């Protein structure tokens with residue numbers, strides 16, 4: 001069975017049932033269910049979640065992208081600094097990147113003040129953090145492959161040869 | 162005013178038209194009647210056209226089409242199938258396969274010449290033949306044979322007037338694919354009787370089980386085959402109107418003569434986009450084709466579950482189930498299904514007489530919609546039974 005095919009289907013819609021996937025791939029339902037269970041167990045499938053347009057849902061929130069320059073020292077590498085950061089629940093994501101900065105951190109907060117406080121009090125004061133550069137998110141167009149803008153309605157004719 | 166020409170008057174309007182008029186008056190219809198991809202053209206392709214427009218590429222091109230595109234097509238077939246088509250005189254860019262079909266007929270037919278045309282087939286073939294002064298000789302194919310034409314029937318239909326055999330696999334409307342032996346036999350028949358082969362392979366990439374057999378690669382086929390393909394289906398580019406024909410320099414020159422005086426050239430915008438499709442569009446189109454493959458199983462399972470016999474189509478994006486067990490004709494079935502359950506399909510007889518008793522269900526529609534449509538069809542059939 002082609003497990004990548006299962007993953008592609010689930011990545012697009014995690015609610016697709018093993019039964020539906022089995023039909024799509026021409027496989028038995030039990031085998032698909034077993035393959036999914038195995039991938040859940042061995043961590044290929046980490047977990048399932050929902051893509052929410054929080055702005056539409058009326059929730060006030062701000063995101064800020066922070067580029068962090070780090071000076072690793074003996075015993076305190078990038079991983080250690082990253083861990084100190086990613087353990088905060090308001091940290092949305094942390095990446096080690098190439099270029100002028102070392103870590104790219106995305107932080108979520110209720111408002112600017114909230115986020116500014118976090119950067120000033122928590123992030124910049126961490127040992128090993130040399131400097132930070134923050135950019136606030138103004139509008140989300142596409143995120144993790146999902147469009148956050150309304151796309152035009154289908155224009156196809158209803159019946160064509 | 163004097164009347165419209167006899168040929169045009171006696172050609173019936175497309176069977177598809179009638180349903181279109183009804184569907185457009187209704188709301189909440191799920192249409193399985195659409196013969197084009199539901200995906201938009203991959204962005205890289207559209208964007209390449211926008212870029213070229215900004216640079217003022219808005220002029221006529223060579224009658225044959227831009228050298229860029231012809232070279233890209235030549236390279237593509239060389240790489241994929243080892244086919245050698247000289248870009249300078251063996252490839253003609255047309256306004257879709259539609260135009261290629263029209264001018265191929267006009268290029269080879271004298272009045273009264275016959276073309277053998279396996280049915281069910283794409284709705285335009287017969288009219289193209291008739292408009293060109295030829296006679297379409299229909300050969301039926303049936304579900305029992307997975308809608309593959311029997312070469313013996315072709316042999317039996319050959320007369321002194323036969324000029325060509327028209328083949329198109331994967332097939333619209335049946336989704337049938339062909340196998341090598343059968344195609345080779347058809348090529349052998351063509352060779353024996355010195356006939357042209359016109360091969361519309363527009364759905365070649367949408368072959369789900371096994372590999373598509375490209376007719377000009379078969380022994381003895383290359384010289385006599387007018388090979389047609391286009392961008393509408395595999396690259397979701399229906400509105401761009403770009404297709405092409407490949408063949409001997411002689412026949413391409415003849416087709417070009419008609420094209421030159423009637424069309425001049427295919428639109429440059431579409432040609433530019435098609436170059437991007439040929440060069441960098443493969444992965445995007447693979448992703449769409451994978452999705453059709455998944456939908457294909459969902460729709461066939463749904464149709465069978467609803468009680469309609471349906472063979473697993475090997476290609477294109479159509480399923481062609483039989484509705485004979487319901488006791489309704491395909492017209493009755495399609496019309497009532499539309500009015501009672503708001504699902505639009507195309508009656509099989511729109512694609513030739515032997516399509517009677519079948520309906521064409523396109524799966525170029527999202528899985529969610531296909532699933533709802535299958536529930537509605539199942540409900541419709543269970544109501545018929547009581």
Ligand SMILES: Cc1ncc(COP(=O)(O)O)c(C=O)c1O
Nearest residue numbers: 161257258259283333391393404
């Ligand atoms: C078998 C077949 N040939 C040709 C065409 C026309 O294609 P094009 O858009 O290239 O004119 C279609 C479109 O539905 C088709 O199904």
